[in-house]
Amino acid sequence: MNARLLPLAGFLLIAALLGFGIWWSSSHDPRAVPSPLIDKPAPTFALPLLADPDKTLGSADLAGQPYLLNVFASWCFACRDEHPILMREGKRLGIKLVGFNYKDEPDDAQRWLAQYGDPYDVVIADHPGKVAIDFGVTGAPETFLVDGSGVIRYKYISPITPEVIDKELLPRIAAMKGAAR
Amino acid sequence: MLPELGQFALILALLLSVVQCVLPLIGAQSGNRALIALARPAVAGQAVFVIAAFAILTYAFLSQDFSVAYVAQNSNSLLPWFYRFSAVWGAHEGSLLLWILILAIWSVAVAAFSRALPDDFMARVLGVLGFISFGFLLFTLLTSNPFARALPVPADGIDLNPVLQDPGLIMHPPMLYTGYVGFSVAFAFAIAALLGGQLDVRWVRWSRPWTNVAWAFLTLGIALGSWWAYYTLGWGGWWFWDPVENASFMPWLVGTALIHSQAVTEKRGSFRAWTLLLAIFAFSLSLLGTFLVRSGVLTSVHSFAADPKRGIFILAFLAAVVGGSLLIYALRAPKVAGGEPFAAVSRETVLLVNNLMFACAAAMVLLGTLYPLLGEALNLGRISVGPPYFGFMFVLLMLPVVLLLPFGPFLKWRGADLRAAARALLPALAVAVLAAALAWLLVGNLPWKALAGTAASLWVGLGIALYALSRWRHAPPGRRFTPEMLGMICAHFGVALFLAGVLIVEATSIEKDVRLAPDQSVAIGALAFRFDGVHDAQGPNYQAQQGVISVLEGDRTIAVLHPQKRQYTRNAQIQTEAALQPGLFRDLYVALGEPVGDDGAWAVRIYVKPFVRWIWLGALLMMFGGFVAAADKRFRTLPARAASTATPSPPNPPLEGDGLKGAQA
Numbered sequence: 001m002n003a004r005l006l007p008l009a010g011f012l013l014i015a016a017l018l019g020f021g022i023w024w025s026s027s028h029d030p031r032a033v034p035s036p037l038i039d040k041p042a043p044t045f046a047l048p049l050l051a052d053p054d055k056t057l058g059s060a061d062l063a064g065q066p067y068l069l070n071v072f073a074s075w076c077f078a079c080r081d082e083h084p085i086l087m088r089e090g091k092r093l094g095i096k097l098v099g100f101n102y103k104d105e106p107d108d109a110q111r112w113l114a115q116y117g118d119p120y121d122v123v124i125a126d127h128p129g130k131v132a133i134d135f136g137v138t139g140a141p142e143t144f145l146v147d148g149s150g151v152i153r154y155k156y157i158s159p160i161t162p163e164v165i166d167k168e169l170l171p172r173i174a175a176m177k178g179a180a181r
Numbered sequence: 182m183l184p185e186l187g188q189f190a191l192i193l194a195l196l197l198s199v200v201q202c203v204l205p206l207i208g209a210q211s212g213n214r215a216l217i218a219l220a221r222p223a224v225a226g227q228a229v230f231v232i233a234a235f236a237i238l239t240y241a242f243l244s245q246d247f248s249v250a251y252v253a254q255n256s257n258s259l260l261p262w263f264y265r266f267s268a269v270w271g272a273h274e275g276s277l278l279l280w281i282l283i284l285a286i287w288s289v290a291v292a293a294f295s296r297a298l299p300d301d302f303m304a305r306v307l308g309v310l311g312f313i314s315f316g317f318l319l320f321t322l323l324t325s326n327p328f329a330r331a332l333p334v335p336a337d338g339i340d341l342n343p344v345l346q347d348p349g350l351i352m353h354p355p356m357l358y359t360g361y362v363g364f365s366v367a368f369a370f371a372i373a374a375l376l377g378g379q380l381d382v383r384w385v386r387w388s389r390p391w392t393n394v395a396w397a398f399l400t401l402g403i404a405l406g407s408w409w410a411y412y413t414l415g416w417g418g419w420w421f422w423d424p425v426e427n428a429s430f431m432p433w434l435v436g437t438a439l440i441h442s443q444a445v446t447e448k449r450g451s452f453r454a455w456t457l458l459l460a461i462f463a464f465s466l467s468l469l470g471t472f473l474v475r476s477g478v479l480t481s482v483h484s485f486a487a488d489p490k491r492g493i494f495i496l497a498f499l500a501a502v503v504g505g506s507l508l509i510y511a512l513r514a515p516k517v518a519g520g521e522p523f524a525a526v527s528r529e530t531v532l533l534v535n536n537l538m539f540a541c542a543a544a545m546v547l548l549g550t551l552y553p554l555l556g557e558a559l560n561l562g563r564i565s566v567g568p569p570y571f572g573f574m575f576v577l578l579m580l581p582v583v584l585l586l587p588f589g590p591f592l593k594w595r596g597a598d599l600r601a602a603a604r605a606l607l608p609a610l611a612v613a614v615l616a617a618a619l620a621w622l623l624v625g626n627l628p629w630k631a632l633a634g635t636a637a638s639l640w641v642g643l644g645i646a647l648y649a650l651s652r653w654r655h656a657p658p659g660r661r662f663t664p665e666m667l668g669m670i671c672a673h674f675g676v677a678l679f680l681a682g683v684l685i686v687e688a689t690s691i692e693k694d695v696r697l698a699p700d701q702s703v704a705i706g707a708l709a710f711r712f713d714g715v716h717d718a719q720g721p722n723y724q725a726q727q728g729v730i731s732v733l734e735g736d737r738t739i740a741v742l743h744p745q746k747r748q749y750t751r752n753a754q755i756q757t758e759a760a761l762q763p764g765l766f767r768d769l770y771v772a773l774g775e776p777v778g779d780d781g782a783w784a785v786r787i788y789v790k791p792f793v794r795w796i797w798l799g800a801l802l803m804m805f806g807g808f809v810a811a812a813d814k815r816f817r818t819l820p821a822r823a824a825s826t827a828t829p830s831p832p833n834p835p836l837e838g839d840g841l842k843g844a845q846a
Contacts, residue, residue, distance in 0.1 A: 007507045007510065014551070015500050018496055018551075080333075
């Protein structure tokens with residue numbers, strides 16, 4: 001073999017290794033912390049409504065219908081990225097969209113929703129963040145899909161994208177509705 | 182409107198880069214003078230649009246245009262103006278634009294200062310630079326547009342990462358990138374020579390100052406990064422063998438080999454294939470560094486947000502540039518190889534050892550950096566090798582370099598008298614050994630590293646001083662110290678200072694983590710550190726708790742230090758600001774940890790670091806040497822010679838007399 005081809009061969013090996021690295025890091029999301037709650041019943045909770053703190057909404061009220069729980073906060077910049085997508089595409093899901101206002105000042109949260117729009121069917125406020133611990137929330141935004149029997153079917157960390165809606169959420173929602181029928 | 186114009190300017194620059202790449206290369210291959218003549222205007226035009234784009238992004242930052250997503254993510258209405266300026270390159274998109282800007286400036290400089298070189302050769306050089314520029318512009322436009330809008334427009338930005346809000350970091354990336362990009366010139370020369378099928382020694386001479394300047398900038402960039410890490414990260418370390426540091430260190434190592442190998446090729450005509458290969462490697466490793474930092478393949482304290490799309494693009498570009506150039510090398514190198522024979526004891530031999538050791542060191546760092554990936558690929562799990570591997574291997578590889586360094590200048594080209602050189606260097610060896618022995622006797626019980634540092638530093642420093650002295654005695658006046666030689670002496674002195682700094686600081690620095698209540702003090706050696714409590718301080722975009730620590734020597738207060746723990750208002754990030762009192766022979770360094778207990782006590786980290794400044798002082802001298810050597814007029818003097826290859830220039834070409842013929846600088 002021509003010795004002058006050796007550098008090229010060496011580089012090709014390194015390039016293959018780097019290609020492997022890209023493949024590996026894209027198929028192993030470092031953010032993908034598998035939630036132990038998947039396919040387990042959602043924690044029971046009862047939280048005040050953001051709009052009317054005297055009223056509460058709990059897991060019992062939501063039972064029977066699938067819903068999407070979206071963790072957000074006015075202090076969370078990534079939520080601002082996610083927000084227009086929920087505004088635009090939230091209705092496409094065809095299920096109840098529950099806003100979970102996480103460790104937020106109620107006034108700030110109300111102002112935020114007034115400014116950017118309110119995509120949610122109902123918003124509950126977890127100011128102390130205790131229910132969030134039961135759900136295993138690591139930060140905002142995070143999204144949980146809960147089915148009609150109150151079981152968590154899917155969890156997504158970081159802003160929802162149209163792709164996630166199409167590829168992950170809609171098929172699961174369709175399956176739930178099929179099963180219910 | 183302006184940001185869209187910025188994006189438009191980038192698109193125009195992309196189109197011009199295609200012109201700059203394709204047409205001159207075709208022209209040079211077919212001998213079409215009109216196409217060859219297009220190279221320089223295309224370079225200038227591209228630079229205009231790149232500068233415009235960069236200026237528009239800078240303006241967006243200075244005018245706080247948060248409708249631009251990149252500005253919103255990396256700036257804030259409270260951010261002081263100078264950080265708003267440096268925030269332009271504070272994250273991935275903008276730093277890429279900075280890369281492109283620097284490449285455009287280098288290309289203009291190459292186009293302007295190369296009129297003495299043959300037009301078809303320069304057309305190839307500029308064509309290769311155009312290809313690199315094309316790749317980066319396309320990358321920016323496809324995956325990392327800095328001008329993308331944020332909708333809805335946020336009322337305020339998130340703020341620049343507090344770690345980057347620091348004067349040292351304003352200059353670090355531009356210097357580093359200038360170094361990286363500078364190697365593209367040597368690279369383009371190598372590819373142009375391979376494409377043209379001939380390596381004219383005059384071209385090597387012409388490209389030497391460019392390599393030296395690039396190397397000097399890279400040295401400065403790395404030194405600034407190391408200095409910044411030392412005082413901001415709050416760990417008191419100066420080098421961590423972190424993947425991103427390694428990414429900048431590998432091109433530096435190969436670049437160091439390259440400047441030595443270029444000297445051999447220019448003066449003796451030897452090492453041609455080696456010089457070409459090193460030129461390709463130096464720039465390839467610069468690109469690889471870009472890949473590692475931005476692809477998210479390796480995790481590091483300063484990697485950018487990962488995006489697999491970006492990784493795939495850079496990998497494809499890397500494959501095109503590096504794979505393509507190595508293929509050209511494999512096909513064409515036999516045509517340009519050749520050189521003069523030399524004896525086993527000669528300057529060529531020691532420079533070959535230098536080349537081999539530096540190339541091996543770069544390969545060693547590359548292996549260590551990619552090791553976690555390799556482990557993953559071979560299913561061994563993601564293992565990092567870490568500082569013990571790097572530290573051990575690096576010392577091992579640099580040992581011969583340090584031992585042989587003083588011999589280099591004393592040995593003559595082709596063949597030399599080893600005994601004469603050894604005789605000349607004997608005083609340096611004697612002083613080095615005596616000093617180490619004396620230090621051991623006086624201080625007693627010093628770690629071996631401190632002794633080795635003292636001895637190695639004196640060996641190198643005195644060896645170079647002896648050479649300067651013999652030059653002064655034996656060379657005719659006026660030719661004693663050419664800038665090239667002064668630069669060499671200066672840089673090698675830098676090595677001596679660096680060695681002293683590294684080994685002494687590694688061996689003798691004191692680090693203490695203590696719990697201190699107000700008015701309590703702790704003694705370190707002859708010094709007492711007294712904690713005078715913590716009070717609040719207010720910055721432009723942060724609130725801080727500021728500690729007061731008095732350092733006493735006997736009854737005399739020699740320093741009052743104010744370390745801070747800052748909370749940035751906007752993104753609630755916490756940043757530790759260490760306080761230090763620098764000194765030529767020792768740094769005092771204090772960082773605040775956490776409050777402990779109810780009595781106002783804090784965990785405080787105290788370091789005493791002897792000779793730590795010498796590390797950066799040495800690096801600065803190396804950088805300075807690089808610039809001084811590059812300023813030698815000889816490089817800009819191109820003897821008009823018809824013969825295109827083979828004949829090397831005389832070993833010591835006359836400096837005076839031939840004036841500025843052909844010089845454009």
